[in-house]
Amino acid sequence: MNIIISNVSETPIYQQLKNQIKEAILTGEIQDGELLPSIRNLANETRVSVLTTRRAYDELEEEGFIKTVHGKGTFAISNNLELLKEARLRQVEEKLLEAYQIGKAIGVTKDDMQTMMNILYDENGGS
Structure with missing residues (x-):
């Protein structure tokens, strides 16, 4: 997964993360059931705060695009x-x-x- 964050964009960083992950799920780049990076790993990869990454993941989960299984990780859901x-x-x-x-x-x-x-x-x- 290749996420690009723009610090000069008017779009908040959490929204940029969320939009790019959602787009990757919708286009099939991220497959149903695929393990996503942990919040901490994604924060490190994109050089944003853990809180920002958590907010993106929380909203994606609320919208039904991902599912977090405690102790196992966060997975894409594209079967709906x-x-x-x-x-x-x-x-x-x-x-x-x-x-x-x-x-x-x-x-x-x-x-x-x-x-x-x-x-x-x-x-x-x-x-």
Whole structure:
């Protein structure tokens, strides 16, 4: 697992950790049941505090992406496809809302937004 932390990002460090681990689980880079680094090891690898790493793991566990088994470690959970799909749909909704807000602020019309989306789909082999 290759996690890159940016100290100049507006995104909090725990959120960067959480997002990258979640993405690795969603894309299959981290397989269902795979053992994740311990909180201490991940903190050392990424050079962040143990508290920051714990917060990322705690939130991932609350969202159902990982499971900690005391004495054994923390494991990825990717077998709940509906949960994973819902998480991805939330990400899409958040990004679309952000695009809408930016577009609205500069006067982009609904038709222009739909045209841009159609172009993106056409250019990237979507349907």
